[in-house]
Amino acid sequence: MRYLPLNDADRAQMLETIGVASVDDLFVDVPESARLSTPVDLPPFAGELEVEAQMAALAAKNLSPSQAAFFVGAGAYRHHIPATVDHIIQRSEYLTSYTPYQPEIAQGTLQVLFEFQTQVARLTGMSVANASLYDGSTAAAEGVLMAARVTKRNKAVLSGGLHPHYRETVETLAHAVGIETEALTPAIDAEADTLSHIGPDTACVVVQTPNVFGTATDLTKIAEATQAAGALLIVVVTEVMSLGLLKSPAEMGADVVAAEGQSIGVPLSYGGPYVGLFAAKDKYLRQMPGRLCGETVDANGERGFVLTLSTREQHIRREKATSNICTNSGLCALAFSIHLSLLGQTGLKRVAKINYQKAHDLKDALSAIDGVEVLTPRFFNEFTLKLPKSADQIVEALAAKGVLGGVPFSRLHRGEGYENWLIVAATETNTEADQAQFVAALTEVLA
């Protein structure tokens, strides 16, 4: 077995040192009835060659974006990732290290986290950020929980523009801790609908921009109304590349930003692992969930970094912790940080503008097809179409033509009236040929 260094001679010597006759003797505390005497009913060990063949066979059954014209988004986006990113994250010192609980021998990871926090703060415009959470949806849920702690109120208003998976994740966690949620009806331009639902018992309002339909919204008025009522505005961003072009959540008055960072540095990987970004106003620092990395000095007075404010966390506070979170999304945070360091604001703005242009060119081309209506009034790189037939059937028909044409909203949300809505995204990875293929295929499918 190529991963197990002990041989039988080693084992015999070690058993002698321990003073037992066999490895089985080390399992005497297991009730006899529960001790298996033979391997379980699964295949035996296999060499690299065989395992690779099995995995490759599974991979071959999937249609990957590189084999298709690809326009799928709705919370996960295909962007170009520079080769440097994957090279660095596979270095042993990052890949195979643990959480930096021993800062003297983990300054690499810690400085990366400090830089990551600074990048997230600057990208969102907020004053503090944590060292990442599992993903955007759990970050949104943690934001709602934090708002309830801060305001000591018990109700969250969820915009109809919020990604339905995020809504469900927020509902699951919020209901578990006894927070009520009011989820508003999904609509293209839904964010402003929250205004009429803010009340004296509102802990927070959760809005998304660009929202699940791609609509970009100025949240300034919603922020003012939310804060006037003593509640917190939580701004969800699922496409962080948009922040290269659009006003930052902070500039519009956000109290908390909960974002999915996948677009920068992290591959699609069928939905995970991704990286949750969590940023807030300074005054909420001690109420924030997740790990925080802070600057300090060592015994020689030299700058160094440590995990800090852990008195909020489960391993110190146990049942009084602000959250039960134990891990962050370390390696994905590293990937995000490397990619954003390569981009810089200069590169980020350029990629963002290309995304904008590709999506708007695509919108123009698709809206020229008979029966296709564009619903989203203003957007970054994603928009929603209303088709003359069920979007579900249309994406299947498009897939048969080598086009992955978007996400039917009905897949995300079971409700009347959305059956024909299709969410379409374009990024810098799309070529003119991709667009032409999409237009031709949709024209045929609708003919």
Added chain:
Amino acid sequence: MSMNRTGRPTAPVVTAHEGFASLTDGRGLLQSERLIFEKKDYTRTGVDFADIEIAADDLSGLLREEDMGLPGLTEPEAIRHYVRLSQYNHAIDLALYPLGSCTMKHNPRLNEKMARLTGLGDIHPLQPVSTVQGAIQLMDVLARWLKTLTGMPAVALSPKAGAHGELCGLLAIKAAHEASGQGHRRTVLVPKSAHGTNPATAAFVGYSVREIGQTADGRVDIADLKARLSDDVAAIMLTNPNTCGLFERDIIAIADIIHAAGGYFYCDGANFNAIVGRVRPGDLGVDAMHINLHKTFSTPHGGGGPGAGPVVLSEALAAFAPAPWVVSGADGFDLLEHGEGESAANFGRMCAFHGQMGMYIRALTYMLSHGADGLRQVSGDAVLNANYIKASLSDLMSVPFPDGPCMHEALFDDKWLEGTGVTTLDFAKAMIDEGFHPMTMYFPLVVHGAMLIEPTETESKTELDRFITALRALAEDAVKPSNDKTRFTAAPHLAPTKRLDETRAARFPRLVW
């Protein structure tokens, strides 16, 4: 002096230079590295995209005008930055990493290679299911391995880490109680030795936590357990093997007691590596257990994540698993993403999409590589290695529960350090100077000055012996009568950084530059 024909000396002449200091604050080839923000250069970029003009008519009033303050690095600068920083990290690939309860085993590189296959790493979670049949099949195969290894009938794959799995398990338990009119059950029994996440998770879902005591031999005190039962008990949360590295001998009796009282048995599966392939939690009466794929199944720890924490569920809890569900039929595989049909009782959704696919790929690659026989060998060797360390150190370091074998981790306390002026923290930091990462310290809380050593099965005997030699030398030095204990109290001496001031970091938090 020896020299070659051009006059270059070929053997050292001067051999020592006390108090050497470099002229420019250098530390030899260990390069110090500033923050990327300190250069304040926002014009550079390491990606070559055209700077196009866009009209952006639809976004008037929404455009970002402010300066972001995000520096850019060209590729050589970026590579240098991150490679230099990497030199400050310790890693499993450098030496044994004996963090108890963390299972720092070797991460096979085949796992990484498979996760990067285009057909697996570059597919979107919301592509039509007809175009991702291989991905859903992979989830199904992984589920079959996890169910077979644990002897449990169902698994919820989506939780993103161990603590997220605990949350999933407790939410399923809560939903099951509510469905059977037992919603008043809101107390969870937790041993004092539990991981901090257990009480934190219980409190998170609105349950109150009641601690149960421990016997002198480090196991659950059954008499105390019985005394703390009441009709509002929802569940017990128990780690097995427990956090003292011991198998709970009365585990089946404990399961029977909690079931008879109307509660469920949640098992913290952090220590599954000790028993994989040899003991099935389903045979012990477990109702729910998370499996840390980043521990037992070798997905990389990555400096603190991402993890993955699928939860296996008993028949009683299976119907309450969160979305999504993998199902298979004549037309192939499908994903149920909404509560419908047999999953109508589900309590909701743990996260967007379908969980940590990248980790599923790595974990399944690991399982296929080992097979049923290899996994049995994994637990055997893991337990053997831990007992070898325990046997090789117990004459010098005190063992709080000396009777019988330990499982995959060896627990020591600080009794043997009494009166030496050396603490567990000092001893752990001194290990760094000998070339090893410290063990888990001050955990479990039930043992004073705890030192929890988990070597894992991927260490050779040579590496174990090197580790034992280092610890024995340190232990002998620690107890030697001497007034100078700075080897320990000022340790580490040879690490890239000296001990850091954590109090200052917390008192004057500076989290962004």
